[in-house]
Amino acid sequence: MCVKKLLHKVGHLSILGCGFDGSGSAGVGFLLNIQAQKALIEWEPVSSRLAKARFRSKLFNVTVFAVYAPTRVSSEQAIDTFYAELNEAVKKTPKRDLLIIGGDLNTHVGSRQANGDRSLGIHGYGERCERGTRLVQFAQANNLVIANTLFRHKPSHVITWRSRDGRTSSQLDYLLVSSRWRSSIQNCRAYRGPDTGSKGGSDHTLVKMSVKIRLVARKRKEPPKRFDVARLKDPTVVEQFRVQLSNRFTALEHEHSNESPEDGNSSGSSVNEDWQKFRNTLQEVALETLGRVKRKRRRWMSEETIRLATKKRSGDQVSKT
Structure with a gap:
């Protein structure tokens, strides 16, 4: 139809x-x-x-x-x-x-x-x-x-x-x-x-x-701040990052080898647990050696606009005198 x-x-x-x-x-x-x-x-x-x-x-x-x-x-x-x-x-x-x-x-x-x-x-x-x-x-x-x-x-x-x-x-x-x-x-x-x-x-x-709609305000989640990877351009920071990471991974490997096998597995920990430890270790070392990027608040006026406004204001003051 x-x-x-x-x-x-x-x-x-x-x-x-x-x-x-x-x-x-x-x-x-x-x-x-x-x-x-x-x-x-x-x-x-x-x-x-x-x-x-x-x-x-x-x-x-x-x-x-x-x-x-x-x-x-x-x-x-x-x-x-x-x-x-x-x-x-x-x-x-x-x-x-x-x-x-x-x-x-x-x-x-x-x-x-x-x-x-x-x-x-x-x-x-x-x-x-x-x-x-x-x-x-x-x-x-x-x-x-x-x-x-x-x-x-x-x-x-x-x-x-x-x-x-x-x-x-x-x-x-x-x-x-x-x-x-x-x-x-x-x-x-x-x-x-x-x-x-x-x-x-x-x-x-x-x-x-x-x-009747009952609404609950959703909390706004702040995006995580990025690591300051620009510091890796400094050879000293790179060496410090490498040493700390190596030490932490050595400790993790020692901990992993001491775990007792369960249910026939070669290790007492699961793949997900191993991944969580690896990720957390990497993030902790990066935070200690690199830190977070500090956000720079953008100016609502560009430098060129400020320069022109200052120039105009100065010209107006001279004309008044």
């Missing part, structure tokens, strides 16, 4: 959508306010059932996928294609991004079962079906948590779909979030509208999630 792109502005809101064909069998999109419009850095309509939007934040970016899974009457091939596209798109998402997947996934996941589904909470709705197991497996494989199942609410705040005759209700719409942000999710619930389930209204409800 050819993907139709849509970019339309309504008042202060922008609609980003793809795949709308009027039949209701496909089509996903985003409704953005002014702040979200300014933060938008990437928009990709992957298919008629999958769209991606990426937003800029101060310390990390946010990637959101709008999804519309095939219904229960669809073939297994359609389900396989949908999850293959979604899985590939998720794998391309940068690891540092806050990842959110939301939409009509047309399945039932229920609650966490006895085997301990780490992607589910204990407040899901209904019983899990076969395709619900497929969604749970996808979430676990990509380290995602299904936010709808984490919070206890009355049924009307959990159900996301109602038939137009009002006789049948279920939970079909979900919000999935990177599990590393699980503790930041404050709430997730459905909001039923006045016309939900009626002939003139939608059979789906709005699902809202509140996320």
